Amino acid sequence: MVSWISALDRKLLRDLFHMRGQGLAVGAIVACGVAIMVMALGAISSLELSRDTYYDRYRFADVFSNAKRAPERLASEIADIEGVRTVETRISRMVTLDIEGMREPANAQLVSLPENGVPRLNGVLLYSGRFPDPSRPDEAVVSKAFVDAHGFTLGSNVRAIINGRARDLEIVGIGDSPEHVYMLGPSGLLPDEKRFAVFWLSRRALEAAFDLDGAFNNVSVSLSPGANPQGVIDGLDALLAPYGTGGAYGAEDQLSNAFIESEMQQLASIAAIIPPIFLIVSALLINAILARLIATERQQIGLLKAFGFDQREIAWHYVKMALGMVVGGILVGFVLGAALARLMTNLYANSFRFPDMIFRLDPSAFVIGGGSAAIAAIVGAIASARSAANLAPAEAMSPAPPTVYSKGVLQRAFARIHFDEPTRMILRHVTRWPIRAGVTVVGVAAAQALLVGTLFAFDAIDELLEQHFNRTDAYDAAINFVEPMNYSAVREIERLPGVLSVQPNRDVSIRIRHGQLDERVWLVGVDPTGRQRRLLDDNQRFMDMPEHGLALSSQLASMVIAGVGDRVTLEVLEGERPVLDAPVTGIVNEAMGWPAFMDVDALGDLLGESDVVSGVYAMIDPDKEAAFSEAVLARPGIASVALQRASIESFNETMEENINIMMTIYALSGGAIAAAVVYNAARISLTERGRELASLRVLGFTEGEVSYILIGELGLLVFLALPLGGLLGMGLAYLVASSMATELFRIPVTIDPSTHGMAATIVVVSSIAAALFVRQRVKTLDLIAVLKTRE
Known part of the structure; x- marks a missing residue:
């Protein structure tokens, strides 16, 4: 034995080895949390360095x-x-x-x-x-x-x-x-x-x-x-x-x-919201593991105190045990986070045209990630460490007082229902240890919440596309003129091959002021009779273009703190640059940008012009799209043409790879939490009920019946956790959406039932895998050895 290792540290190493399964489970959760934090902060660092270098070098x-x-x-x-x-x-x-x-x-x-x-x-x-x-x-x-x-x-x-x-x-x-x-x-x-x-x-x-x-x-x-x-x-x-x-x-x-700033803001939101979920769950698991361990080591604690170890040393011993469980996870999280940060950097290289996408991991990412995990471990251990330190030697040397068994309200209710004995044992154990059961439920619910609160983003993208391409911007082609033109240009567009209908628009740059706040925005004048460009209210219902005043996008309304009935000052930034007051008559649910809207005729009156337009939204016969495109190219006054079909195709091609990668990361992370929580609950239950389960085997219970007692309890807790996790996931989705909203776009909070189903499936499959792994321990129980073991 190496002499420079103290007796307490030798005990610590032995305990960590014997609890290696539970320690690995906690470490896996910590690794996921640290990895996501390092990934997000590392990606921010890489984007920032690449941007600043490019901007400085090319002025x-x-x-x-x-x-x-x-x-x-x-x-x-x-x-x-x-x-x-x-x-x-x-x-x-x-x-x-x-x-x-x-x-x-x-x-x-x-x-x-x-x-x-x-x-x-x-x-x-x-x-x-x-x-x-x-x-x-x-x-x-x-x-x-x-x-x-x-x-x-x-x-x-x-x-x-x-x-x-x-x-x-x-x-x-x-x-x-x-x-x-x-x-x-x-x-x-x-x-x-x-x-x-x-x-x-x-x-x-x-x-x-x-x-x-x-x-x-x-x-x-x-x-x-x-x-x-x-x-x-x-x-x-x-x-x-x-x-x-x-x-x-x-x-x-x-x-x-x-857009670069927006992406970095969203990465910062991920780093602030997602990793704490992992670390909170790891703290709960550490608390449960140490609480059970201290209960079984009362006599050892008493002996240690009798040999002169003081309260501080005893408490620090169990805190070090908690840190020992997470240190491996922290190191794995560093490596995994660095790999994910590089993966994200490579993905950004496809979206952002930097000459050199410089990969940099800021040391602060490791300090923040590792420090947060260590603090979570200490917080999880501190209550158990304090209870161990406060045990008096005489009290610790005595066996723990037996559990007081009495019928509570739930047990009396269960007594009226006929259950077989294994099921009664499951219900009795859950109700007699409600806090421990609650920790398992909360941990599994956290896994469910994490999955719902992240996978909803793919539903949000679908909703965003549906809203943008099929409802608010339901045109086939957006045609912009080189400069504002007479209404006769609209008639020319109407006569082009394949054009079914048109809706003219007039866009003008303005500065809008309300109180001390002001923003430079686009004021979009839209023909209220058209159906290609429409407005939605907060309930996703079509709203009429206001005949007087203007409608603000919800983002713009929040930026200048204006609501319906308020009057705002409009400074037009072109032409004669008129300045006037106008009432806000509507708030628009606009996911992209922060425009203001006005009736195109009212905007013309504002500008002192008549029948002037900036462009046209058009519906096109799909069979005549080629002829339309050829005709558009021959018009000298047209600056740009954007077809919605092409935009949708481009969007799907660009997002497919990113969606699959992120879905895999989130699914593995949520599954890791569920598996770790269930595994730890099963191991704690097996440790404290080993004599009970072995006795049942000796009394003639089959291996399946004994396994049912252990796994059935876990199944019940997972079943209770799923609806709670779904509710928490909806709250997390709102938090993620609000924190990731930028001036450029907002994420709608919409959660498809299939997302809840996918999240639940991942949690259940992960839980089953962990429970079956522990079940192997039941199959290999040494009945004689377990029955000889003292509690």
Whole structure:
């Protein structure tokens, strides 16, 4: 025996070895909790480092704005705004693409490059090739995802429809930009590399194409250290106001960057909500294990105190035992969490266009994960450790007082019902140890709740798609014009092949104020007679477009703290820029973004214009979709076309892999909790009832009857836990949905019965597996040895 190990520590090692099964079960729960925390925090760290490195290296701007046509001389005045460090003016315009072999048009954003090809802000990372020659207007650098999706190479030609004329643009370079890390096309929910691209052309080429010689329609600025972003935004708005600006905005509202921030916010919510469930269950199990162990070690505790070990040493011994149960789980959680974090990082590499998706595990992730698990173990052990420390030596040396058996209310009720003896033994044991039974029920319910509270996300996605594609946005094609046009453009769209019906819309950028709060949003004017774009209330019922005033999306209403009946101030950020008060007449259940809505005619009156529209929602005959697409490409005033069918296909392709991976992780995690809880309950029950079960075997009970007593009790507790777990899971789903909601989208809380069924099935199967594993111990009971054992 190694002399430097104390007697208590040798006892600790022996006890941990004898309880290795229960310790492994607790460790598995801890490993899952720590792994999810390390995964989430590690993914946040990787995203943050990848973003910051890319932004810094390629000079991502701090403030953005646009205009219809602003003179280039304005750049020097913008540079004079207090806090502005660098100014980059450019030309940017959305166009359609005619891709050979595609049924529908693709969309591209054309962005100008300076003469030397190197922008001062929002630089272009050139993977291969070169920048366009200013003397060759049909050369372009094209975003890498689009090139890869279509198998294009340097020298390939892509046909773009610019001002209604087809131009073959030659790919001379393949690149990306920090401005387009998340490449979301018009009306898209997820990046679609086949149907949306960014083309960088020479400034000279775009000036000629869009009659912007000596002018710009887009500007980005970077800020000096310590500058006030809002002051720069206000100054930029003032300078661009005469030139049709849509309003300046900071980097936090830039679409690509906002999606990255949203993803990191959701990962932080996962780290804050999911791991504590595992750690709470592990604390409950540790408490139950140690309570039973201390009850069987009373005489040993008495001997230890008689030999001079004080209360602090006794208490610390059992706390160390708890820590010994979780230390292996913590280490496994570190390894598993690192692997999952790398998996998540690889998945993000498919969604976020970073040149290098840098994998980094912040040491704080391990400190937080391991520290939380250790604290949970200490909390679980402290009550049992205190009771062991407080045992007086004389009391501890005496056997524990026998359990007082008396008939309670439940037992008297059961007495009136005829049960066989094994069933009576099950009911009697559960009712005489209600706290222990309650711990098992709560643990299994936690597993059920975790599964319901995470798997519901897939039901939410289905509901989101149903709401977005079939109810609120029930059109087949969204057509956006280059600039607001006369209503005659709607008549032209109506006459296109395959068009069944249309609904015009007018979108305008506004700043909405209520009290001290204000937000820059899109005010969407919709024709109330149409059925392609509709509004839903909080009860998922269609609501009429308000004839007067405006309807706010629920997210926007919460952002400016406004409700029905309140009056808000609207500052239009284009045209004559009128400012007026308007009543809020409705709240809209809008899952995507935070727009405001108004009757299109009322919006026209507000803007002082008549029969002007920004675009059209159209219903298309599926058999004539190809003819419609061909006709759309010939219209010079159309900036982009998005087909819902293509959006749905892209969404399903992108989400399928992610859904399967996350469902597997959640199913294994929930199953681990259920199996560990049931296994520990079974082992504790087998330990304290070993003599009883062996006696029954000697008296003639069959192996199946004895196993039924043990497993039947577990089955009863699992049965009681399932409905409680379902209710807790619904509460967890609401908590997850509310914590993961961002300004970009909200997660609807909808739980399909099949999700409850799947969660229950995973819990039951895991419980059965754990119970059958313990049943093998019943089959191998050494009857003579067990009967000789002293309680």
